[in-house]
Amino acid sequence: MANKKYSKEQLTDFYRTMVRIRTFEEKAAECFTKGMLAGNIHLSIGQEAAAAGAFAAIQPQDYFTSTHRGHGHAIARGMDPNLCMAELFGKKTGYCQGKGGSMHIADMKKMNHLGANGIVGAGQGISAGSALASKIMGDDAVTVGCFGDSSTNEGTFHENLNMAAAWKLPVVWFIENNCYGVSTEIHRVTNTPDLAPRAAAYDVPFAVVDGTDAVAVYEAMVKAMDHARSGKGPYVVEAKVYRYQGHYCGDPAVYRPDEYMEKALENDAIEKMGKRLMDLGVKAEELEAIRKAADDEMNAAVQFAVDSEYPDPSEAVTDVYSSDNERCVAR
Amino acid sequence: MSKKITVSKAIGEALHEEMVRDDKVFIMGEDMAVMGNVFAITRGFLEEFGPNRVIDTPISEEGFCGMAVGAAMRGMRPVVELMYDDFATVAADPLLNQAAKMRYMSGGQATVPMVLRAPMGAGRRNAGQHSQSLENFFCHFPGLKVIAPCTAKDAKGMLKSAIRDDDPVIVLEHKLLYAKKEEIPEEEYLIPLGQADVKREGKDLTIITWSREVNFSLEAAQTLAAEGIDVEVLDLRSLVPLDWDAIVKSVSKTHNVIIVSEEVKRGSYAGEISAQIAEELFDELDAPVERVCGLNIVPPFSPTLEDENFPHPDTIVKAVKRVLNK
Known part of the structure; x- marks a missing residue:
């Protein structure tokens, strides 16, 4: 991990991104607990290094799909926390005008976001299809499909990786393996210690990295993106992460042994990066300032969401269709 | 000027014209490229448009339908074929949870301009998993448009409109219509989605129908005409959007419906x-509306069994007489 080739500024960027993700989610959880927002809130606290590292390697022209646990991807990509939080609150000012909520936050126009998805594995087809579009159009975008460990047990993982490999599509699959599909520990239902090696079945290269180390994730993703962009086809990266919370906000995760969280906290990505920065001479006050700025930013996001209007009930029937919407919705 | 071609050829012409017109249109599905489709609809396309735009897929329906959604979200116009509409069950998530919902869930950000062509229907002795008519299955899901043309002219003009439409469109094509030769215009034309077509005017009863049953209904109408019963055949062609105005007009004229x-x-x-007719046009009706459909059974194989499972001209004649109390 002691990698001298990264400047203080680069590492500080990772630190800031991770802190912003965690703070956003802590505020969201607090609002949920207070009853200020409803629905399913899936937190990625403990997975921040994966999002920060991966998205540092993703270029502006690239596309990506996200998941039900997608707040971190949105923040790491540079989306506006105000509009993200407003979407969690179901407000008109949210990215999806309150029609999607936490599981579907996306900025499709400005951020090349192809949707956060509530169906495990759905992003595999969509990301491969986006890569097919790039191949047909001849652009140089790579599409990154982000998903969790459990999606590797969906049929789409195999169907779409097989096609992406056969057709050399510019797609990178980024698996955040937090070891749990809701309550089920992955190794109770899967025979291999790692998941990415399944790519070998399709002659697709892969890497397994420590997902609590943003630099390690970044390096693996840079390699994967270069591979895909150069026309060599797909690449699969698995980042080993920890999910500090239950499956969703309000799940006490009683099914999980204490050792899981003990190990998780020993490997906390933000703590580790903070220590690393201090070893490089960054002062504690500077880190504190980053945390304070994130706290202010996310408090403001909550305030923005609180102050925003709900969509007018009449908007329930808009946006179902691009054309002839009224008639299609009427009967 | 007109010409006489098969329904399958008309569909092929629609695909060909749209691929020439717009390089965002591409085709994918099982046996679409090298073989040129089991009904020869895309024969010669691979040579003309190349392997990037005419794609043979593996037998991975969920996978390639999902890819069509992703490509469509990027502005491409994929035209996907499911070899049989029955296979929609293995591609259910990309079609019903993704293509149909992406626009709404994203607050209007996404468009998914994909077309799914799905050969369907009974009568080919294809048994339980290759013979269904799944209109209800597709029409249930808001976000999808669903069309089921019968004639060569409609099949071509509506498929062209479907490809140009920015919403996902399911095109149900009855397999036993493909070989039928019919007149279509020589020159290019479009038929908009959401417009029903009166295939036969009449004053005593309206038969509302679509796809292959239009032809059976027209046969039944002829038989009934000989007995002095004048039936109107309203071919919906498009199920979503539904041409309600055409239904109101016809029902208000005949006051009887099957x-x-x-x-x-x-x-x-x-x-x-x-x-919907019962709710909104009750006062127009002289008799209860009758549905003339298949049975509540699995599609059987044996000819004597399968023929029980979809309406024939004589079934329709009987139903019309029942409703008219004749």
């Missing part, structure tokens, strides 16, 4: 239309 489809009767789209 709805004919090959679907399983229980939960059918025919039943949905029946309900």
Whole structure:
């Protein structure tokens, strides 16, 4: 991990991104607990290094799909926390005008976001299809499909990786393996210690990295993106992460042994990066300032969401269709 | 000027014209490229448009339908073929949870301009998993448009409109219509989605129908005409959007209705239309609306069994007489 080739500024960027993700989610959880927002809130606290590292390697022209646990991807990509939080609150000012909520936050126009998805594995087809579009159009975008460990047990993982490999599509699959599909520990239902090696079945290269180390994730993703962009086809990266919370906000995760969280906290990505920065001479006050700025930013996001209007009930029937919407919705 | 070609050729012409017109249009599905489709619809396309735009897929329906969604979200116009509409069950998530919902869930950000062509229907002795009419299945999901043309002219003009439409469109093509030769215009034309077509005018009763049952209904109408019963055949062509104005106009004229489809009767789209007429046009009706559909059974194989499972001209004649009390 002691990698001298990264400047203080680069590492500080990772630190800031991770802190912003965690703070956003802590505020969201607090609002949920207070009853200020409803629905399913899936937190990625403990997975921040994966999002920060991966998205540092993703270029502006690239596309990506996200998941039900997608707040971190949105923040790491540079989306506006105000509009993200407003979407969690179901407000008109949210990215999806309150029609999607936490599981579907996306900025499709400005951020090349192809949707956060509530169906495990759905992003595999969509990301491969986006890569097919790039191949047909001849652009140089790579599409990154982000998903969790459990999606590797969906049929789409195999169907779409097989096609992406056969057709050399510019797609990178980024698996955040937090070891749990809701309550089920992955190794109770899967025979291999790692998941990415399944790519070998399709002659697709892969890497397994420590997902609590943003630099390690970044390096693996840079390699994967270069591979895909150069026309060599797909690449699969698995980042080993920890999910500090239950499956969703309000799940006490009683099914999980204490050792899981003990190990998780020993490997906390933000703590580790903070220590690393201090070893490089960054002062504690500077880190504190980053945390304070994130706290202010996310408090403001909550305030923005609180102050925003709900969509007018009449908007329930808009946006179902691009054309002839009224008639299609009427009967 | 007109020419006489098969329905399958008309569909091929629509695909060809749209691929020439717009390089965002591409085709993918099982046996679409090298073989040129099991019904020869895309024969010669691979040579003309190349392997990037005419794609043979593996037998991975969920996978390639999902890819079509992703490509469509990027502005491409994929035209995907499911070899049989029955296979929609293995591609259910990309079609029903992704293509249909992406626009709404994203607050109008996404468009998914994909077309799914799905050969369907009974009568080819294809048994339980290759013979269904799944109109109700597709029409249930807001976000999808669903069309089921019968004639060569409609099949071509509506497929062209479907490809140009920014919403996902399911095109149900009855397999036993493909070989039928019919007149179509020589010159290029479009038929918009959402417009029903009166295939036969009449004053005594309206048969609301679509796809292959249009032809059976027209046969039945001829038989009935000989007995002095004058039936109107309203070909919906488009199920979503539904041309309600055309239904109101016809029902207000004839005051009697049957709805004919090959679907399983229980939960059918025919039943949905029946309900809407009962709710909104009750005062226009002289008799209860009757659904004339398949049975509530699995599609059987043996000819004597399968023929029980979809309406024939004589079934329709009997239903019309029942409703008219004749």
